[in-house]
Structures are given as structure tokens and as C-alpha cells.
Amino acid sequence: MSEQNATREPVLRATGLIKRFGGLTAVNDVSLDIYPGEVVALAGDNGAGKSTLIKMISGVYRPDGGHIYLEGREITMASPLEARGLGIETIYQDLALCENLDATVNIFLGREPTKRLLGIFKQVDRGHMLAESNKVLERLDIKIPNLRRPIRQMSGGQRQAVAIARAVYWNARLVIMDEPTAALGVPEQRKVHELVKTLKAQNVPVIIISHNMQDIFAVADRIIVMRRGQKVGDVRAAEVTDDDLVSMMVGAA
Amino acid sequence: MGVDSHQTHSRHAWLDTISRIWAWLFLLAMVIFFSLAGEGFFTAFNLQAILANMAILTIIAMGQTYVIISGGIDLSAGWVMGMAAVISATVMNRLPETTPMWMVVLSGLGVGLVAAWIAGLVNGILIARLNVPPFIATLGMFGIARGIGFLLSGGMPVPIYIKGLGFLGNGFLIYYHPSAGWSLLAPPAGLAQADLRNLTGYFPFVVIVMLALLLVAHLVLSRTKFGLHTYAIGGNKEAAMRAGIPVARRLVSIYMLSATFAAIAGLVYNVRFTNGAANAGEAMLLDTVAAVVIGGASLFGGAGTVIGTLIGALIISVLANGLVIMRVNPFWQFIAVGIVIIIAVLIDQARAQFAQE
Numbered sequence: 001m002s003e004q005n006a007t008r009e010p011v012l013r014a015t016g017l018i019k020r021f022g023g024l025t026a027v028n029d030v031s032l033d034i035y036p037g038e039v040v041a042l043a044g045d046n047g048a049g050k051s052t053l054i055k056m057i058s059g060v061y062r063p064d065g066g067h068i069y070l071e072g073r074e075i076t077m078a079s080p081l082e083a084r085g086l087g088i089e090t091i092y093q094d095l096a097l098c099e100n101l102d103a104t105v106n107i108f109l110g111r112e113p114t115k116r117l118l119g120i121f122k123q124v125d126r127g128h129m130l131a132e133s134n135k136v137l138e139r140l141d142i143k144i145p146n147l148r149r150p151i152r153q154m155s156g157g158q159r160q161a162v163a164i165a166r167a168v169y170w171n172a173r174l175v176i177m178d179e180p181t182a183a184l185g186v187p188e189q190r191k192v193h194e195l196v197k198t199l200k201a202q203n204v205p206v207i208i209i210s211h212n213m214q215d216i217f218a219v220a221d222r223i224i225v226m227r228r229g230q231k232v233g234d235v236r237a238a239e240v241t242d243d244d245l246v247s248m249m250v251g252a253a
Numbered sequence: 254m255g256v257d258s259h260q261t262h263s264r265h266a267w268l269d270t271i272s273r274i275w276a277w278l279f280l281l282a283m284v285i286f287f288s289l290a291g292e293g294f295f296t297a298f299n300l301q302a303i304l305a306n307m308a309i310l311t312i313i314a315m316g317q318t319y320v321i322i323s324g325g326i327d328l329s330a331g332w333v334m335g336m337a338a339v340i341s342a343t344v345m346n347r348l349p350e351t352t353p354m355w356m357v358v359l360s361g362l363g364v365g366l367v368a369a370w371i372a373g374l375v376n377g378i379l380i381a382r383l384n385v386p387p388f389i390a391t392l393g394m395f396g397i398a399r400g401i402g403f404l405l406s407g408g409m410p411v412p413i414y415i416k417g418l419g420f421l422g423n424g425f426l427i428y429y430h431p432s433a434g435w436s437l438l439a440p441p442a443g444l445a446q447a448d449l450r451n452l453t454g455y456f457p458f459v460v461i462v463m464l465a466l467l468l469v470a471h472l473v474l475s476r477t478k479f480g481l482h483t484y485a486i487g488g489n490k491e492a493a494m495r496a497g498i499p500v501a502r503r504l505v506s507i508y509m510l511s512a513t514f515a516a517i518a519g520l521v522y523n524v525r526f527t528n529g530a531a532n533a534g535e536a537m538l539l540d541t542v543a544a545v546v547i548g549g550a551s552l553f554g555g556a557g558t559v560i561g562t563l564i565g566a567l568i569i570s571v572l573a574n575g576l577v578i579m580r581v582n583p584f585w586q587f588i589a590v591g592i593v594i595i596i597a598v599l600i601d602q603a604r605a606q607f608a609q610e
Contacts, residue, residue, distance in 0.1 A: 081497050096495045100488035100555035101481075109485060110496030112478050123476035153266070 009072055010035050011205050012057065012088075012174050018065035019052050026052040028229040029066070034174065037203040039196055041216040041237070044226035045249050050209050051178070053226065057207075058090040058176055059083030070173065087173030093182055095163045099152040103144060104133040106151060107166045136169040137161070140198050157188030164195050168204065175199060176207045181215050193218045213242045227251055268607055272600045276547050276564045279593075280571065287575035294578050301457055305423075307570035308463040309334075309525075311563060312518040313534065314541040315470040316511030318562045321545050322474075323504060324487040324554025325380060325387030327511045329394035330541060331534030333372045336402035337365035337519035342411040342529025345418075357415060361523060365516040372398055373512025377505030391508075402531030410530035413523060422524030425454025426461065459521055466517065471559040483507060487554030539587075540569055543594040551601050568593065 010033035019027040027049045034040055044050045055061045057068060059077035068075055070086055077083045080090065097106050105112075108129050115125040133147055142161040144154070151159055160180060167175050177196070181189040189212075196219045199206050210216055216223060217237060225233035225248040233248040246252075288295035313330050320327045341361035348357055372394055379390035426438065430452050433441035440452055474480040482503050485493040494500050515534070522533045544565035550557025572593075573586045 080495060084497070096489070096492040098485045098488035098492050098555070101484060105481060105485075109493070110498045112481060114478065117476075121472065121476075122478075123472075124478055124481055 013069040016066035017063050020064050025229050030231045034205045037200050039200050039206045039219050039221050041220035041223045042209045048226040049229040050226050089167035089172035090176040091163045093179045097151050103147045103162045104129040107133050136165050156184045157191045160192050174205050178209045268604050272604050280568050283571050291578035303570050303574045304460045305457040307566050308459040309518045309521050310540050311463050311566040312514050313537050314544040314562050316514035317541040317545050319507050320511050321550045322487045322557040323483050323507050328391040330515045331537030332395050332398040333369050334515040334519045334534035335531045336398040337369045337516040338522045338529035338533045339402050339406040339531050340368045341365035341523050342413050362520050365519050369512035369516035373509035377508035381501040381504035406531050410528040413527045419527045424458050426456035429453045474559050547597045
């Protein structure tokens with residue numbers, strides 16, 4: 001893959017990222033490249049710096065050092081909102097959905113389309129939202145029987161699907177998923193794996209943070225291993241076993 | 254797991270349905286009961302009186318609906334209404350006698366609004382920017398508005414000496430008299446004092462104002478971005494923030510909206526009772542929160558409708574009116590409303606509990 005990638009431009013390139021909290025260096029000089037249509041798993045023990053690294057890429061933290069490039073252009077982000085504006089969509093473990101609202105509203109939350117009623121009254125265009133939601137869900141091969149039901153009444157897998165649909169609808173150039181299967185049963189985990197593969201097939205790269213070896217080996221092309229704030233491994237998923245991974249994570253190798 | 258979740262869902266859907274329609278059924282049952290048991294309850298005169306008497310409560314409760322859906326509460330609305338009523342009354346009294354009526358009303362409303370907006374703005378900033386819990390911020394404003402209202406009025410209601418103002422608060426759109434026929438906006442001319450007994454009015458002005466405000470409040474809540482964001486903030490504030498909704502700005506607007514309705518209610522009080530009293534809205538706190546919660550809003554935020562609040566206000570007002578007609582001691586009303594509000598909250602909690610499972 002590395003020879004193949006050499007000719008391609010990475011979607012995301014981070015070089016020498018550093019983040020310190022007081023005396024603690026949470027992320028120490030980490031560089032990574034993410035290529036189009038690539039699924040990269042970020043593995044590591046608790047406190048290895050995975051979340052901090054991701055938060056720098058998704059605009060939550062400002063790096064203390066290093067550079068981030070999106071499609072070749074250097075970017076700086078003051079907020080997660082700016083990151084989203086640039087096409088970096090992060091799906092957090094808690095999904096950040098409004099459970100009292102339906103799927104279509106959640107997909108469009110904060111960016112609702114409007115139309116004018118009688119030329120003056122600006123109202124939310126629910127018809128447009130429903131039609132567009134159907135389109136994006138179809139594109140992702142997701143079936144949700146009734147989009148007008150509140151999220152509260154949906155299963156964990158369906159919620160995850162809505163969160164992914166929201167990211168994709170807004171033309172994500174990079175999707176980051178934080179422990180996407182943590183709260184799901186086995187059949188629903190599979191559904192999420194399929195969704196990741198669908199994203200990949202549409203050339204959207206995915207970074208997936210996971211503790212779950214099954215997750216990692218089911219979907220990842222490449223695995224980046226973090227330990228104590230540093231990148232200690234960057235390997236093709238096909239070339240390692242879970243034992244290798246664990247050794248790298250705990251530093252026994 | 255499939256069966257389990259299916260069962261939870263159907264039980265949940267069942268509870269959702271119950272929580273949505275019980276208030277309607279309760280209202281219907283009450284109307285039927287009082288119609289059968291209370292003489293003079295089901296007459297055009299009495300039903301219109303119920304609507305006119307609930308206008309002030311309903312108007313304040315509309316603002317409270319937005320606030321409660323956003324996950325907050327506005328304890329101060331009743332006293333802000335009283336403060337606005339005192340200020341409006343004082344200013345209207347000082348206008349020259351030649352001032353046209355529309356100007357009198359607009360001036361009264363204008364100054365009342367400005368005073369209320371300051372209160373709403375302070376509430377909003379405390380809650381949205383300084384993270385003071387809504388209960389505490391508006392409890393503080395409850396005291397402040399109460400004090401200002403009494404200070405400005407010297408502790409006494411401010412009588413309004415403007416001819417014709419009382420007609421706005423108590424008049425009807427259409428009048429009918431068996432011998433003089435129909436007339437618009439004023440009783441048929443030339444009726445003797447003794448004939449006025451047979452005069453019937455239809456469509457009280459204050460009811461028309463209430464219905465117009467209800468329509469606007471309903472459309473804004475159910476159809477605009479502002480309304481949708483109100484639900485989103487109440488449902489999951491963190492998610493709303495991450496989705497880019499300007500949560501703090503929306504919250505300030507919501508508390509200012511509540512203050513707006515309070516000022517309008519203050520003016521309705523002015524024209525209805527031709528005075529402005531600092532304690533005009535004293536009884537409103539229990540009743541507005543009751544109306545909103547009976548109407549299906551969740552005190553956890555994220556749910557509720559303007560129509561539901563209307564049903565809640567109707568239940569409270571029909572109860573009050575019916576008990577009087579049945580010659581029950583009116584103090585029972587407080588107990589009855591108290592019981593109904595507790596039932597409403599229990600239903601809401603059961604729904605929230607099932608939603609979590």
C-alpha cells in the first residue's frame with residue numbers, strides 16, 4: 001500500500017503534533033497520513049493519547065506544536081464547528097443526538113433548510129429534510145422504517161446510523177469515529193462495520209478509535225498504535241495478529 | 254433481545270399515547286360533567302366568560318411553554334407581569350387626554366415591554382452566559398420584579414382614568430339584542446338601561462387577542478428554526494451546541510420571549526380591570542407551570558406544545574368556573590389544580606423512565 005500511496009495525495013496529513021497538559025505531554029510528536037478511502041484504526045491503552053490526538057484533528061484542542069494539512073492545505077481550527085465546516089466530521093461515543101427529535105431533524109440540526117410561507121414566514125422545510133434524509137440513508141444502505149419517530153425510540157445501531165448519515169450528508173472529507181460499537185450488541189456492531197465499509201467504498205476515509213480488536217480487524221486497512229503519547233506502530237492490518245497489537249500497545253515487544 | 258426491545262417499545266408507545274391524550278379526555282370529561290351537573294355552565298355566556306378569564310393565564314403560559322421546553326423554568330413571569338402592569342398603567346395615566354386610544358394602548362404596551370425585556374434579558378444572561386440554574390436566576394428576578402412593582406405603585410393598585418379603555422378589556426366584537434338586532438364593535442345604539450339585560454356579546458376582544466397570540470406562538474414553535482432549536486436545547490444542550498446552534502443566544506431570546514408575553518398579559522390586565530397592580534400575576538406561577546405540564550410538556554425539557562398548554566389552561570379555568578357554578582367553596586380549586594399537576598408530572602416521569610430503559 002505504501003508504494004501505491006506514494007503517488008496519491010493524503011486527505012489528511014499531520015506532522016509533529018504535540019499536546020501538553022501542564023507537565024504531562026499527552027501527545028508527543030505524532031505524525032500520520034490518511035489516504036482516500038482508507039480505514040485507519042487508532043489503537044492504544046487508556047491514556048495512550050488517542051483521544052487527545054483525535055481532538056486536535058477535530059478542532060477541540062489546539063495543538064501545542066505541529067501542523068495539520070487537509071488535502072494539501074495547512075489548516076488551523078478554533079472549534080469543532082470550524083473543523084466540521086472544513087469537512088472533518090467526528091462521531092463521538094455519545095453520538096450527540098437530540099433524542100426527543102426525529103432522525104431527519106437530527107441530520108439537519110443546526111443547518112436546517114427553510115422555505116417561505118406566503119412570502120414572509122420563514123419555516124423549516126420538513127419535506128426537503130425528509131427527502132434528503134431518505135437519499136443519504138439510501139446511499140449508505142441504511143433502512144430506518146419511520147424517520148419521523150423520535151431517536152429515543154430507535155435501537156443503538158439505528159442511532160449510530162443516523163449519526164453517520166449526518167456526517168456523510170454534509171460531504172465529510174474525513175470521518176472520525178470514537179468507539180462506535182462500544183454500546184452495541186453483536187448484530188448491531190456488524191451493521192456499523194458495514195457502514196464503515198460503505199463509507200470506504202465511497203472514498204471517504206475513516207479514522208476509528210477502538211478498544212475492540214474485532215472492530216479493528218473487521219474494518220481497518222491500517223492500524224496506528226499509540227503508547228504513552230507516542231506513535232509506536234503503523235502497520236497494515238493484514239500483516240499483524242491481535243497478539244502483535246497488544247504487545248505494541250503495552251510495550252512488551 | 255429483539256422481543257424485549259419490542260416490548261419496551263410498544264409499552265413506551267402506549268405511554269406516549271396516554272401522555273398525549275389524557276389531558277384532552279380529562280377536559281372533555283370535565284366539560285360533560287359540569288354541563289350535566291352545573292346549571293348555566295354550558296351557555297354561550299359562561300363559556301365565553303371562561304375563555305376571557307383565562308386569557309391572562311394563557312398568554313403567560315405561552316412564554317412558559319418555550320422556557321420549559323428549553324429545559325428551564327421562569328418563576329418570575331407573574332411578577333414581571335405585575336411590574337409591567339404598574340408601569341403601563343402609570344404611563345397611560347400621564348398621557349394627555351386628547352391622545353387617541355390606539356396611541357394610549359401602544360404607549361402602555363411599549364413601556365411595559367421595555368421594563369419586561371430588561372427582566373428577561375437579565376434572566377437570559379444569568380442562565381445562558383453565567384450558567385446560573387434557571388430556578389435560581391428567575392427566583393431572584395421574582396423578588397426583584399415584585400419589589401419594583403410595589404415600590405412604583407406604593408403598594409396599591411394604580412387605577413387607570415382613561416375613558417373607553419375598559420371597553421377594550423371587556424367588550425365584544427359582535428352584539429345581539431332581541432329587539433335592536435345585531436351590531437358590530439358596540440352595543441346597538443339607543444338601548445335603554447333596562448334593556449341592556451337582554452344584550453348578548455360574542456367574541457370578547459381579549460379572547461381574540463389570546464387566540465391570535467396562540468396562533469403565532471404555535472407557528473413559531475412548531476415551524477421555525479427558533480422553535481426547533483428550543484426543542485433541541487431542551488433535548489440535549491450539548492448536542493445542540495456541537496451542532497452549531499447558538500445555544501446561549503437562543504436561551505436569552507427564550508427568556509425575553511417569556512417576558513414579552515408577561516408584558517402583554519400585564520396590558521390585558523390593565524384594560525380588563527382598568528388598573529395596574531403589582532401583585533396582578535401573583536397566582537400565575539402555579540397556574541402557568543400547571544398549564545404547561547398538564548399540556549404534555551416535560552419538566553426535563555425537550556417536549557411540549559402550545560396547543561397542549563392551551564388544553565392545560567382550559568382544564569384549570571373550566572375547573573375553577575365549574576366549581577363556582579356548583580357552589581363548591583372556591584378554595585377547593587387550588588387543591589384540584591394541585592392534584593392535576595401532580596398527576597401530569599407522574600405521567601411525565603413514567604414516560605422518561607421508560608425512555609431510559
